[in-house]
Amino acid sequence: MARTAGSHSDITGPRIREAALHLFARHGYNAVSMRQIAAQVGVQAGALYNYTPDKQTLLFDLMQHHMTTLLDEYAQIAATQPATQNATQPAPARLQRFVRFHIGFHITRPDEMFIAYMELRALTPENFARIEPQRRRYEDQLQSILDAGVASGAFSMPDTKIATLAVIAMLNGVNTWYRPGGRLSQEEVEALYWTMVQKAVGA
Amino acid sequence: MARTAGSHSDITGPRIREAALHLFARHGYNAVSMRQIAAQVGVQAGALYNYTPDKQTLLFDLMQHHMTTLLDEYAQIAATQPATQNATQPAPARLQRFVRFHIGFHITRPDEMFIAYMELRALTPENFARIEPQRRRYEDQLQSILDAGVASGAFSMPDTKIATLAVIAMLNGVNTWYRPGGRLSQEEVEALYWTMVQKAVGA
DNA sequence: GTCTATATCATGATAGAC
DNA sequence: GTCTATCATGATATAGAC
Numbered sequence: 001m002a003r004t005a006g007s008h009s010d011i012t013g014p015r016i017r018e019a020a021l022h023l024f025a026r027h028g029y030n031a032v033s034m035r036q037i038a039a040q041v042g043v044q045a046g047a048l049y050n051y052t053p054d055k056q057t058l059l060f061d062l063m064q065h066h067m068t069t070l071l072d073e074y075a076q077i078a079a080t081q082p083a084t085q086n087a088t089q090p091a092p093a094r095l096q097r098f099v100r101f102h103i104g105f106h107i108t109r110p111d112e113m114f115i116a117y118m119e120l121r122a123l124t125p126e127n128f129a130r131i132e133p134q135r136r137r138y139e140d141q142l143q144s145i146l147d148a149g150v151a152s153g154a155f156s157m158p159d160t161k162i163a164t165l166a167v168i169a170m171l172n173g174v175n176t177w178y179r180p181g182g183r184l185s186q187e188e189v190e191a192l193y194w195t196m197v198q199k200a201v202g203a
Numbered sequence: 204m205a206r207t208a209g210s211h212s213d214i215t216g217p218r219i220r221e222a223a224l225h226l227f228a229r230h231g232y233n234a235v236s237m238r239q240i241a242a243q244v245g246v247q248a249g250a251l252y253n254y255t256p257d258k259q260t261l262l263f264d265l266m267q268h269h270m271t272t273l274l275d276e277y278a279q280i281a282a283t284q285p286a287t288q289n290a291t292q293p294a295p296a297r298l299q300r301f302v303r304f305h306i307g308f309h310i311t312r313p314d315e316m317f318i319a320y321m322e323l324r325a326l327t328p329e330n331f332a333r334i335e336p337q338r339r340r341y342e343d344q345l346q347s348i349l350d351a352g353v354a355s356g357a358f359s360m361p362d363t364k365i366a367t368l369a370v371i372a373m374l375n376g377v378n379t380w381y382r383p384g385g386r387l388s389q390e391e392v393e394a395l396y397w398t399m400v401q402k403a404v405g406a
Numbered sequence: 407g408t409c410t411a412t413a414t415c416a417t418g419a420t421a422g423a424c
Numbered sequence: 425g426t427c428t429a430t431c432a433t434g435a436t437a438t439a440g441a442c
Binding site: 012043044046047050 | 407408409410411
């Protein structure tokens, strides 16, 4: 049916965020105009302002949602017990879960991930200050796993802070090449990186 | 001395590239205007076009120069013999040299590196097609080291292609946190990452 | 809720004086 | 080689009709 002037819709909001997500990821925040976003949704540019006060808020909301989902979903995964114990889990099991979660989470959200680390500098200072601690909080959880593993003797590495950054960087790299339907399945990718991470931390 | 209209200078060209490099790295290609670049140099916007036909060429030239320097300097390093032999060097020695070179090269050129991998999508398709093979050529040299190491039994990893990408991603991550004068010296950073890479490839 | 129309401003690039 | 001035375009955001 042809798009008319009168009304609809309940789903324009989500479609705007979807279009912005895709376009920001593909071309970069500053290279995308409100007109382009509107065109992709099928409305005029002015209509976007019924859903967002401005372009910057649109970007911030996308990032905020991504980080919140990341933290929430990891909290659930981390809380899941491996069915045998309810004591504190050993560091290698926790690390494996982190690695597989991180890859799985990001591999299924390439656009969100791309924006989350490429468009940080497009945020206003105030918005940046609200996103950055969330990312820090996520990375700190990896470091606590590495610290625990070193303390228990399960891992061996010269510097857990640097190792944290190295592992995150290595895992984030997956999104630069992984494509669904490619040579490797998600399960295979997770297994390969888990093997490499395990070795890297001296497990 | 005050900037005058009449003439100078021989060094405006380099200063333009320097300013563009810094501003592109800091704010992103699309967020930087020709007027901003001109202001940083201390000329008017129109004067920039005595040195570059357009903004896109300015970006391309910066990237091209970076990639050419990278390949040239690595070629020199790779050709250097460890003083004892002139036979083919063992893979672990070659890998160590690669890791230290990669970190050292990029750590001293944070702006160039930032642009080289964040602004690829700001290139026109034609320019991208000229840059991409250079990056590929560089990464292929790492993979050939890993392949040689696996063949000789010095390394052990399930997939050298993925390992190549993983190592590159891990090493590139250094530039997200390293700052001169920080907790770790360049030598210490190189040593830490060499340890982690060594383990990751099963050396 | 969406449209059309518009205010306001910044952009990349060019022309011509000096 | 740089300046001033300007063109043509496209940007974000708003106002008011429907």
